[in-house]
Amino acid sequence: MSKILIENQKLSIEDIVNVARFNFKVKLGDSAKERINTARAVVDKFVAEGKVSYGITTGFGKFSDVVISKEETNDLQRNLIISHACGVGEPFAEEIVRAMMVLRVNSLTKGNSGIRLLTVEKLIELLNKEVHPVIPEKGSLGASGDLAPLSHMVLTMLGLGEAFYKGERMDSVKALELAGIEPLPYLTSKEGLALINGTQAMTAVGVLTIYDALNLSKIADIAGALTMEALTGIKCALDPRVHKVRGHSGQIDTAKNLLNLIDGSKMITKQGDLRVQDAYALRCMPQIHGASKDALRFIKEKIEIEVNAVTDNPLIFPETEESISAGNFHGQPMALPLDYMGIALAELANVSERRLERLVNPALSNGLPAFLTKFGGVHSGFMIVQYSAASVVSENKVLAHPASVDSIPSSANQEDHVSMGTIAGRKAREIMKNARHVIAMEILGACQAIDLREENFLGRGTEIAYNFIREDVKFVNEDVVMYKYINKCYELISNKEMIDRVEEVVGELL
Template sequence: MIVTVDTTGVAAGDVVAVARHGARVALSDAAIEAMARSRAIVDRIEASGRPVYGVSTGFGALAGTPIATPRRAELQHALIRSHAAGVGAPMPPEVVRAMMLLRVRSLALGLSGVRPDLAQAMVALLNADVVPWVPEHGSLGASGDLAPLAHCALVLLGEGWVLGKDGSRVAAADALREAGLEPLRLAAKEGLALINGTDGMLGMLLLAIADAGHLLAMADVTAALAIEAMLGSERPFLPELHAIRPHPGQAVSAANIHRLLQNSAIMDSHRDDLAHAVQDAYSMRCAPQVAGAARDTLDFVTATAERELRSVVDNPVVLPDGRVESTGNFHGAPLGFAADFLAIAAAEVGAIAERRVDRLLDVTRSRQLPPFLSPDAGVNSGLMIAQYTAAGIVAENRRLAGPASVDSLPTSGMQEDHVSMGWAATRKLRTVLDNLTSLLAVELLSAVRGLQLRRPLTPSPAGRAAVIAVEEFAGQPGPDQFLAPIIDQARSVVAGRALRARIEEAVGALG
């Protein structure tokens, strides 16, 4: 697959394809022409001698310092070296690749005043799979992701580090030589154009959106399996009950759960028992209200990210009429708010899943299932400690759901006196979603154990598919096993697409 970067930018799916699946990148002729026109304006400004921020002045609090013409290229290189000041473990390759593609996208819009060679050099890094070593700490989300982007830009100069295939830190000069690439010399304005913008936080947000969409569908699956295993009622998920509270995500989630519970001998066994399940617990009955609200949150976040994909976030921008204007478009508030909002929603989807796990394991509330889902409880503890693990993760997600975007700290001699913390917001969102994967894995394992213990009654088609998938690595209920690798396998099932595909084959596509 080849992703072509045009003057209209790229799509969210393009970012995922390049970041995760190794898609190659190309620049359209129109993008190359737009960059060349923009560069010609910068060349004319530089020749005129008039002071313009980022071209003939210093940066940030040093914006009033004029830079002599012979030193302007030196200024751009010094900017990259000084701003590549991050610390900590390296960011995952998928995040760095997403960030690099989005920086190419920004340059290709033709308002940054850079030579096409600059964007071509970054495309060459992507296509050679040279991944800069970008430390996890350094960005405040304004003026964009300065430090992370500077670590990427430094590699273009043949300096800094790249991430080796074994996770080691490799000198950029050696990596470029091995890939057959030459270091780049920057011209006026180009260093600044490489580091101003929201590309890191937007890249992480787009990857998170892709993960969250799948996890919310799987949350409906694991909720339905748990409700079935606990002899819950399907009636709270009837469409007419959700039409009277018309939140779109809630309707989708309820329809998913209702469909997943059909054609089940387990559900048939108590459907006509008027004394049974007059009202299920909130964690069962209100599953669509929580997961549906998360779906609506995800829709808002997706719309925000799509707008950002169409945005020019450089500073200053070179307008077609020859003006060079300073902007605040690099400020990451829209993305920071969105990431914090989605982290809150995902944390609650995980929290309600843990409550269903606890109910499945509690002999006083699980409707005749054995204690902790062990057929020989006492000698065996069953899934008791798996619920402890889930509870600990829920507690961590509650801490991570605290918003990063309200925690501004002033920098650059009070020139940058309000920052977004969008990088921190999107980083912790990734952790929340990874934790949600673990919580749904524990619910999947617990629900399948419950369905197995309802035999000889047979579960729904979705339940049968889940039982088959889990039995491959967890076997039948019985003596205690080493649980950590089993939970890890369940995580892979939740994160993967195979079980969902088998379920959708049986019941139709999930919303």
């Protein structure tokens, strides 16, 4: 059974994806357990001495000046969870919930949270036995962390709320019983806050989205290369010298990818063969795709930092026996990159739709039949495929408006600036799905156009991609129920299989 050991190392985005999507098990190493226990001892000392410390012996938010007695500690933590579980809307996908759970575990093992080892192990047990709390998508301000979503996660640990088990939604107590898990009988000092005061909902969405986005940026290059061949594009604009003198790595890498993909193609031309230059959607692919790739690389770096961050409050520093109330729960370091990711992905979709328009428009397609059908008039061909793509990219323009520029004060203005980072993440994920749909439609159109050229001598990489699509999606000779073709192509590019096949031939796509 594949496992992720949480010890002293930093977890990678791939580690989180393996737990979230492929049900890798999670195990704590001895040093992680030691860190948890050491920090917990400090919290127990504070409680025993009656030391005033935020969230340990006081209330929360605006109630931070209310001192809580030792006898009320357990009630304080339980009440925190049940009162904060205020999420609304549809549940997060189970893969996002699993990512949230492992991210929270990883944060708690750093030794700055003061939670009991027993409580961390209970969260791991739920994860490993695939009991997934029902966590509504909406309700987080992204500071103080993702309070509402993470509270729903903790409800299931206590045998409250709802959970999914083996694909069925049910009361948590039933899910725990079926999985052979005893609910956690209580939370004690600091634990409720340690579990919910963090950025793990927005980060979970961000981890899965950046992983998919980086793969989609490679698919976008493949789609663009196929369209370039279908439109007898000019390869001179891909000359490495052009991109070296500007210097942006994403641009340089994209030009290299495209040249590798079309290497050996008989459908590609040079400037002056048929025309002097191509339109921007072809000629500027390195600049457009490359800018999005540079953005995605920056975003990946920021998300990798947050994956391994301690984001609750207060923080425990065992070496000096201090508890410091600060602001690591604030989602701004994620909110801005997640908004940026939405914009970067929207642009990949924008230029893809413009290439699709050139494929279907007889005034722009360099000799292809209108709407990629031999029987125009009786048949509409790919006419409405482009409509659908245009609709989706227009929706992306609305979704790409940044969430992070908004803030609504909360907790009687004690929390007077919030990040809206979880909204930014959810929007970026929706934009990613929309962009994947548009690129799937472009690939369908490009393969159709290549077949209509009849003499389709493709490049080394594009031939692999074309054959991969044609294994499941055939040439459209006459009008068909088109959405099934679109959905199938979307499915085919939703994992790494096509990328892997292409990379076996042309080397790693950048």
